[in-house]
Amino acid sequence: MNPAQLYTQPAAYLVVAAFLLATGIYGLIRRRTLIGMLISGELIFAAASLNFMALNRFTAPDRSVGQIAVLFIMGLAAAEVAITLSIIIAVYRNYRSIASKDLNELKG
């Protein structure tokens, strides 16, 4: 395979997406605060977007559907970030901490 034609290979994009997913899962396990886990979740969203785009570009006959799907993913990710940050701020106001080991009560 010619290395100058690497950007025409779907496997290059899929390997990068797999790396983003693995980094997101690693961060989701290792992070101790809620904001760190939120950032790792965003990395997983990015991996899903890249998978959608790569497979749509190289294997689907209709090249608009993947872009529209990724646009919807971005909109839902923005809504998720807004809701999650407001929950984090409410949690911080009650517990004075957002470390995940402190959030061990169900009853408020």
Place this chain on the structure above:
Amino acid sequence: MNSFPFSDWIVAAIFIGCIAITVTGALIAACTKRIIRSVCGLAIASLGLAGLFYFLNSPFLALMEILIYIGAVCVTIIFGVMLTEPDEAAPENFTKPFPVIAPLVSLAIGAGVFLGIAKLSLSVNWQAPATVVSDGSIKDIGIRLLTTYSVPFELVSLVLLVAILGALVIARSGRTKE
């Protein structure tokens, strides 16, 4: 197309640079100690991802990635970092329950996911489609969003509206009790 000397090698170098920016940003986002550097890592990864979207023949999504992720999501997370204190120092008597095993297990899970999916995607021979019914231009995306996908489009705008209202209600409710 190849009138400029070494133009295909320049394109390949830019592509590898985009991949390097994405990978570096993801590593910064997942591995740094301070949370603000992690947010910056997410912004760097989004920048590299926008470059990859550009290579996938979608300048529209590249622009949207920069606008939404760097311009909106990262700034919102930075506001969250400002309003809370995520970098609280650990108390002195706190000992990690599994100081050796826990990093190794999470690293093994991450490496397993990466190697498994990478091996799977490298082993499949991806077939190009026989016919291309739509070229994926911005004009075509606009027409699709207002005809075929108009209902999901409106639903996403409704979800964003509900998310903003819900965020206001949740973040405000504790304040009235005090």
